[in-house]
Amino acid sequence: MPEGPVLEVRDLSVTFPARGGAAPVMAVDRASFSIAPGETLGLVGQSGSGKTTTGRAVLQLQKASGGSVRLLGRELSGLSRGDLRRMRRHMQFVQQNPYSSLHPRLTIGQILSEPLEVHGAVPRDRMAERVAELLDLVNLDPAMVSRYPHEFSGGQRQRIVIARALAVNPDFVVCDEAVSALDVRTQAQIVRLLRDLQERLGLAYLFIAHDLALVRELAHRVAVMYSGQIVEIGPSDRVYASPGHPYTRMLLDAIPVPDPGVQRARLRTAPREMTFLDRTAGPCRFGEDHAATGSAPMHEIGPGHFVSCRFHPAETSTGPAHARS
Missing domain, CATH: 3.40.50.300 (P-loop containing nucleotide triphosphate hydrolases)
Incomplete structure (x- = not known):
């Protein structure tokens, strides 16, 4: 090797x-x-x-x-x-x-x-x-x-x-x-x-x-x-x-499971996570020093595990905490 x-x-x-006048x-x-x-x-x-x-x-x-x-x-x-x-x-x-x-x-x-x-x-x-x-x-x-x-x-x-x-x-x-x-x-x-x-x-x-x-x-x-x-x-x-990004959490929640109760619980939380993603300029809200580039810094949240913003499941109802560099 x-x-x-x-x-x-x-x-x-x-x-x-660009095509047809689009950006x-x-x-x-x-x-x-x-x-x-x-x-x-x-x-x-x-x-x-x-x-x-x-x-x-x-x-x-x-x-x-x-x-x-x-x-x-x-x-x-x-x-x-x-x-x-x-x-x-x-x-x-x-x-x-x-x-x-x-x-x-x-x-x-x-x-x-x-x-x-x-x-x-x-x-x-x-x-x-x-x-x-x-x-x-x-x-x-x-x-x-x-x-x-x-x-x-x-x-x-x-x-x-x-x-x-x-x-x-x-x-x-x-x-x-x-x-x-x-x-x-x-x-x-x-x-x-x-x-x-x-x-x-x-x-x-x-x-x-x-x-x-x-x-x-x-x-x-x-x-x-x-x-x-x-x-x-x-x-x-x-x-x-331990998904560190709300988008990752959404993808994992979309995996089918045989328990209807679990599926219903996922559906109840998914709209709030979608609202969080929809109302931000990108996958998470960036610090002001990154606003010009539109690129979020990556943070290490575990050995070899990097994420562009911090997220904890308990914060789903209010929105994840945003890491600033």
Whole structure:
């Protein structure tokens, strides 16, 4: 495994240009995080929070407007097309929809051979052997190599997508809502597969999802994104047990539980928390010295657990206390 973090992201920003007279949109606002070898960072938030844009910007599929992305110690922004292509061996992408991410007119063997050819990963006379290894790696029968995507179920297709991502032995994989298009049983199977592959291959994952219950099964740490900003980040057990930001609390309260009484209690408190979020300029009310930038300072509220404003469940009815730097 490499020494130090596999991925270091510092102050990453992505701004979409103005259209039709509207103001430019800052989709990602100075996001910072790192991922160690063999670690999964879960990136969570509601639709439109900037999660997918962050993942695409990290992979250099979306141009960033500012900040730094370092993979294996090498800065990715500003690389030439050739250098970036060579770095892509180390970073891969598992997309959300297994039905649209596989070419319908290529066999599975052709789909898995393509990245091997592009990156010259194995000699041509070993291509078929490597394709069979990849299918076996994701628990599919190598005899299926001549079949087409439409002959597979959704879960099988996602296994093929994962096999394609692992073809060139990457160090880092972005999984963008990688199981959200699957049924619950298949989701659990794919999550177990991703965990097993991580243990066997030492992979680092950025696991993007809106389902916090699912993220808890896989992520070592969790980063919570709200309106383009990371408002809380920390070890999964700490974030789930003691959320430090009202938005994180809301997301956790949205996780279904089998007790109707608990659900009703959550519904009673949710409107007050929503009112708090709606009446502030961002995810929490900032100190005057941060009003110009619109960025809240991060405070450490536990070992490795940082939040952009302080919040305690007992303060729900009156609004959280606001930390000032």
